Amino acid sequence: MEINNICCIGAGYVGGPTMAVIAQKCPEIKVTVVDINEKRIADWNDEDVENIPIYEPGLSEIVAEARDRNLFFSTDVDAAIDKADMIFISVNTPTKTYGIGKGMAADLKYIELCARQIARVSTSDKIVVEKSTLPVRTAEALKNILDNTGNGVNYQILSNPEFLAEGTAVADLMNPDRVLIGGDIETDNGQEAVQALVDVYAHWVPKDQILTTNVWSSELSKLTANAFLAQRVSSINAMSELCEKTGADVNEVAKAVGMDSRIGSKFLQSSVGFGGSCFQKDILNLVYIAKSFGLEEVADYWEQVIIMNDHQKRRFAANIVKTLYNTVSGKKIAILGWAFKKDTNDTRESAAIYVVDYLLNEQAEVVVYDPKVKPEQIYADLDYLNTRSEKENRDRVTVLNTPYEACEEAHAVAVLTEWDEFKDYNWSKIYDDMLKPAFLFDGRRLLDGKKKKEMGFEYYAIGS
Numbered sequence: 001m002e003i004n005n006i007c008c009i010g011a012g013y014v015g016g017p018t019m020a021v022i023a024q025k026c027p028e029i030k031v032t033v034v035d036i037n038e039k040r041i042a043d044w045n046d047e048d049v050e051n052i053p054i055y056e057p058g059l060s061e062i063v064a065e066a067r068d069r070n071l072f073f074s075t076d077v078d079a080a081i082d083k084a085d086m087i088f089i090s091v092n093t094p095t096k097t098y099g100i101g102k103g104m105a106a107d108l109k110y111i112e113l114c115a116r117q118i119a120r121v122s123t124s125d126k127i128v129v130e131k132s133t134l135p136v137r138t139a140e141a142l143k144n145i146l147d148n149t150g151n152g153v154n155y156q157i158l159s160n161p162e163f164l165a166e167g168t169a170v171a172d173l174m175n176p177d178r179v180l181i182g183g184d185i186e187t188d189n190g191q192e193a194v195q196a197l198v199d200v201y202a203h204w205v206p207k208d209q210i211l212t213t214n215v216w217s218s219e220l221s222k223l224t225a226n227a228f229l230a231q232r233v234s235s236i237n238a239m240s241e242l243c244e245k246t247g248a249d250v251n252e253v254a255k256a257v258g259m260d261s262r263i264g265s266k267f268l269q270s271s272v273g274f275g276g277s278c279f280q281k282d283i284l285n286l287v288y289i290a291k292s293f294g295l296e297e298v299a300d301y302w303e304q305v306i307i308m309n310d311h312q313k314r315r316f317a318a319n320i321v322k323t324l325y326n327t328v329s330g331k332k333i334a335i336l337g338w339a340f341k342k343d344t345n346d347t348r349e350s351a352a353i354y355v356v357d358y359l360l361n362e363q364a365e366v367v368v369y370d371p372k373v374k375p376e377q378i379y380a381d382l383d384y385l386n387t388r389s390e391k392e393n394r395d396r397v398t399v400l401n402t403p404y405e406a407c408e409e410a411h412a413v414a415v416l417t418e419w420d421e422f423k424d425y426n427w428s429k430i431y432d433d434m435l436k437p438a439f440l441f442d443g444r445r446l447l448d449g450k451k452k453k454e455m456g457f458e459y460y461a462i463g464s
């Protein structure tokens with residue numbers, strides 16, 4: 001089966017970059033990315049390609065090449081569904097904030113709305129691809145909705161989870177460790193659908209890196225991969241606290257254990273805690289699924305990864321308060337970095353939000369600088385927690401355009417994102433302009449601590 005026309009529902013961090021790369025690599029396929037968010041679509045269509053809504057290294061160049069050739073962004077969801085042979089569902093699947101499973105289960109309402117819309121609009125057979133991260137067995141619910149409310153149209157459901165990490169999305173898409181496709185491989189139609197999607201990726205991904213499985217394995221593999229990755233971060237962060245008590249250094253420990261080829265060196269960077277829209281949401285979802293099957297020990301095992309991560313964020317903030325003579329009330333604390341990791345403007349679940357919330361509860365005056373995050377996003381993140389009034393957040397938090405201004409007259413500076421540029425600042429100028437003693441808290445082990453101490457800083461790093 002040849003695919004000529006792809007529609008992707010959801011023009012977010014996954015839909016946008018993924019479809020841009022498919023369009024670039026498959027110039028004969030028309031790719032339309034649709035979204036109900038008009039502003040987001042307008043931004044994707046912005047004449048100045050540097051204004052597209054998602055910052056990812058290398059992305060604007062790809063969009064510039066493919067946009068209006070075979071890559072289109074539109075709010076006309078119905079038209080794009082109708083014309084497509086293959087529809088990717090790439091909408092958000094956040095943690096539920098209400099009802100059964102509140103705070104744990106994935107909220108599938110956006111997925112279900114997409115399924116109902118596809119069923120309502122379609123007049124020709126479709127391959128529907130789950131690109132969003134979903135609980136295992138969601139494909140069954142999708143199929144049910146499509147088959148029972150459709151108009152005689154045949155649907156094949158595939159699971160094709162996305163493994164890109166933000167900040168390296170383009171590189172990850174260009175050169176994935178593997179592409180995973182789950183389908184109804186027991187039937188001829190199912191196999192044909194799987195092959196159609198394999199053929200799309202085979203434009204640039206070596207065939208032996210395209211893995212095909214049954215749908216349930218594919219759905220569950222995505223949650224498993226994120227759980228394993230997050231577990232590594234929580235494991236090294238647990239060790240960071242022990243290092244601080246014992247004189248061991250977490251970077252030396254990570255290097256020593258990572259050189260064991262069975263353990264491997266990646267994802268052992270101790271930090272102020274993992275953030276991002278995926279790890280916490282997906283592990284909570286896994287915990288919920290395990291509980292729903294009565295697997296309490298399995299659920300408790302994975303929940304500990306989140307408990308450890310919350311502890312790491314809290315203890316970093318508590319250490320600032322303790323070190324500043326047990327009070328930060330009225331003290332100016334400069335925060336360098338708001339994004340949940342470098343090279344992205346995404347702030348979802350960023351550790352910075354929780355550290356700053358803690359410091360505000362201790363009545364600190366907070367000043368923030370981030371190279372890519374806009375002030376309105378920073379305020380929105382704090383408002384979302386509902387800890388204090390919106391007015392108070394604006395009164396007590398200032399967002400500035402330069403790091404030097406942010407650190408001026410600060411009692412303490414805290415590095416919360418590992419942006420490369422932070423390493424190259426004129427730190428002696430920052431030191432000179434701060435109040436003394438000048439406290440520097442490195443939540444990423446980013447800076448050269450020895451040099452900072454020589455400059456006069458009171459330097460504290462996670463895990464040493």
Ligand SMILES: NC(=O)c1ccc[n+]([C@@H]2O[C@H](COP(=O)([O-])OP(=O)(O)OC[C@H]3O[C@@H](n4cnc5c(N)ncnc54)[C@H](O)[C@@H]3O)[C@@H](O)[C@H]2O)c1
Binds near residue numbers: 090
């Ligand atoms: N962000 C990542 O790095 C990443 C990586 C892998 C997988 N995922 C998964 O991919 C999915 C999407 O994540 P994201 O980060 O791109 O989310 P996002 O919030 O950035 O984008 C989702 C988009 O879907 C749109 N949308 C929602 N319902 C819609 C509807 N009915 N019709 C049209 N548009 C609709 C929203 O307006 C939004 O723009 C999630 O399941 C997530 O877990 C994310």
Ligand SMILES: O=c1ccn([C@@H]2O[C@H](COP(=O)(O)OP(=O)(O)O[C@H]3O[C@H](CO)[C@@H](O)[C@H](O)[C@H]3O)[C@@H](O)[C@H]2O)c(=O)[nH]1
Binds near residue numbers: 226267269274
């Ligand atoms: O050694 C490490 C590695 C990561 N982190 C932190 O962990 C979080 C997540 O980082 P990363 O995994 O690089 O970014 P994400 O974009 O959240 O990507 C994860 O989540 C995506 C969404 O599901 C998956 O597709 C990716 O494979 C998976 O890596 C960030 O706050 C990082 O700073 C650490 O603290 N130490």
